[in-house]
Amino acid sequence: MGASLLTGPFPRVEGELHCGQVAAEELAVRYGTPLYVYDVGWIRAQAEAFRSAFAGVDHLLAYSVKANGNLSILRALNNLGCGADITSGGELFRARRAGIPPERIVFxxxxxxxxxxxxxxxxxxxxxxxxxxxxxxxxxxxxxxxxxxxxxxxxxxxxxxxxxxxxxxxxxxxxxxxxxxxxxxxxxxxxxxxxxxxxxxxxxxxxxxxxxxxxxxxxxxxxxxxxxxxxxxxxxxxxxxxxxxxxxxxxxxxxxxxxxxxxxxxxxxxxxxxxxxxxxxGRALVGEAGILLTRVQYVKRNGEKTFVVVDGGMSELIRPSHYGGYHEIEGVGVTAGRSVERVDVVGPICETGDFFALDRDMPLPKQGELLAVRTVGAYGFSMASNYNGRLRPAEALVDGTDSRLIRRRETFEDLIRGEE
Ligand SMILES: Cc1ncc(COP(=O)(O)O)c(C=O)c1O
Structure with missing residues (x-):
């Protein structure tokens, strides 16, 4: 819906991808990769767009927590008067912890x-x-x-x-x-x-x-x-x-x-x-507000095919393999002048279904470069898993010129917490 009301949240400044006014490369260096980055200004704008479109009737925007339940995002939406649509005791806990009043929660x-x-x-x-x-x-x-x-x-x-x-x-x-x-x-x-x-x-x-x-x-x-x-x-x-x-x-x-x-x-x-x-x-408020930053580990050629192997995979973003979801993928740095090749962008997980894109024409990235997977603010982190012993990624929030970590990257200790 954003496309119909506002322009996108991830502009290019002198060819370099930014989130709000912060360079994506800077965020990746500061917080590591793979990294979810959200533009809270965009989330606010989407909520406001709903509010004003529906102003003619007494209404409640009960944000669907399953799309992205990070506490900082829930707080931002709560501050705008949104409530929550929850589907579990865990989402109730999240919504209440974020301060969403019970009289705005539906289950x-x-x-x-x-x-x-x-x-x-x-x-x-x-x-x-x-x-x-x-x-x-x-x-x-x-x-x-x-x-x-x-x-x-x-x-x-x-x-x-x-x-x-x-x-x-x-x-x-x-x-x-x-x-x-x-x-x-x-x-x-x-x-x-x-x-x-x-x-x-x-x-x-x-x-x-x-x-x-x-x-x-x-x-x-x-x-x-x-x-x-x-x-x-x-x-x-x-x-x-x-x-x-x-x-x-x-x-x-x-x-x-x-x-x-x-x-x-x-x-x-x-x-x-x-x-x-x-x-x-859910998706309409947060989907376009998120990108996943992931670094190229290898560019691998198997016969006819070229694989761009990145440090994120289906454990971070399962939509491509689960729903056949399409996500735009682009180099964060300047790629003008590069030759365009048909590649599969794949992750490190031991599954053939572990991919972000298949047969995608894009300027061929180089090892060590940063890619951005777009429109992952909804059903991205919230569907992430520890499959293959992966640590769930960090999440960062950008508000204009400021950025902060809103969920730290998991550690190996997180992986075994609760196990005998
Ligand atoms: C009952 C209910 N409400 C809201 C949503 C949110 O959907 P969306 O994120 O596509 O807006 C869902 C999604 O599964 C749902 O099942």
């Missing part, structure tokens, strides 16, 4: 455990987005044991087929594990009505990720608003509609979701219904 996910439900009830979060009848029964049981009233919304599966780039990111059709089937949703609200320890406050829908067309949102919203209006006429006191996240960004110059256009579809419908709106953007 989704198909597998909430007793402990996670109890922890969220103890925190008195805004609402549980319930994904099955058995979850609602469990929620009631725990709320009764604790002597509290659990606020909830049902996550409805609207059976809307949104075109996302990968099947793994489609969640709004009836063949996925997500949400309650359309035909069973009403029963669930009716079952909850009058139960002392349950309070229906909202209704929720999330149709998928990386969607750039407002139409499926409008379609899902129309279906859910009809249902909401029936439920309200039957005495279910709904206060909000949560339309989830999934707003697409541009990874390689393709169109992104136009947030103003999206708001143009959503705002009139929701304000006419007299409901509060919750949005759960």
């Amino acid at each position: 989704a996910g198909v597998g909430k455990t007793r402990e996670e439900i109890a922890a969220a009830l103890k925190e008195d979060i805004l609402a549980f987005n319930v994904e099955s009848r058995s979850e609602l029964e469990r929620l009631e049981e725990i709320a009764r044991e604790m002597g509290v009233r659990a606020r909830f919304g049902v996550r409805v599966n609207p059976d809307v087929h949104a075109l996302t780039p990968h099947a793994y990111t489609r969640t709004g059709h009836s063949q996925t594990k997500f949400g309650v089937p359309w035909s069973e949703t009403r029963d669930l609200y009716e079952w909850a009505l009058g139960r002392e320890h349950l309070q229906a406050v909202g209704i929720d829908v999330h149709i998928g990720s990386q969607i750039v067309d407002p139409a499926p949102y409008a379609q899902a919203l129309d279906r859910v608003l009809d249902l909401a209006s029936e439920l309200r006429s039957e005495g279910v006191p709904l206060d909000f509609i949560d339309i989830g996240g999934g707003y697409g960004i541009s990874y390689g110059g393709e169109p992104a979701m136009d947030v103003r256009q999206l708001a143009g579809e959503i705002v009139p419908r929701v304000s006419e219904a007299g409901l509060r709106l919750i949005l759960e953007p």
Whole structure:
């Protein structure tokens, strides 16, 4: 969505890639590689762009913590009035530790455990987005044991087929594990009505990720608003509609979701219904704000193929191998005049699927040079692992001319912490 509203956060100054006003090479030298670097100014600007586009309706931006849960990023968003969409006890812990108030937290996910439900009830979060009848029964049981009233919304599966780039990111059709089937949703609200320890406050829908067309949102919203209006006429006191996240960004110059256009579809419908709106953007707030800096270890030729072997891999960024995700990759220094070659950019991990790019035409980098993998602010570090005994990388935040470490690089001791 950034592409439609603002220009990019990583400019070139005299040919050298910068983050904000800090040279990327300087950051790599200061903090080491592989290194995630985020431009907090860009994150703020994206949140503000959502806020102003949706200003016509009472709304909450519940940032989807799964996209990037670093405390410093959560704090920055909290300062702008954002809340959190969480999916686990761990994300609840993060969100609260970052100071996000419970009344701005919604909890989704198909597998909430007793402990996670109890922890969220103890925190008195805004609402549980319930994904099955058995979850609602469990929620009631725990709320009764604790002597509290659990606020909830049902996550409805609207059976809307949104075109996302990968099947793994489609969640709004009836063949996925997500949400309650359309035909069973009403029963669930009716079952909850009058139960002392349950309070229906909202209704929720999330149709998928990386969607750039407002139409499926409008379609899902129309279906859910009809249902909401029936439920309200039957005495279910709904206060909000949560339309989830999934707003697409541009990874390689393709169109992104136009947030103003999206708001143009959503705002009139929701304000006419007299409901509060919750949005759960993840990627759209942070995706373009991040790059991964990685250093070339070797340039290796195997027959016809040229491999650029870098010091980051699928343990740092799994999107290319998991979702077939495309990320632009460029030399941080000046590469003008270099010959362009077709290369695979690969990591050090013992998997053929360990790559950042396959058959990519780029100015041939040299050993020791720094590359930047773009648009990795979302689902980058948050999906990083220790596979192959790798240390999870450091993360740095840039704010104008300042930079600071917001997560130190792991050590070997971190690798074995907790083991006998
Ligand atoms: C319920 C829910 N809300 C929000 C999101 C955030 O999606 P995105 O980062 O694409 O905006 C997800 C992503 O999986 C989700 O499952």
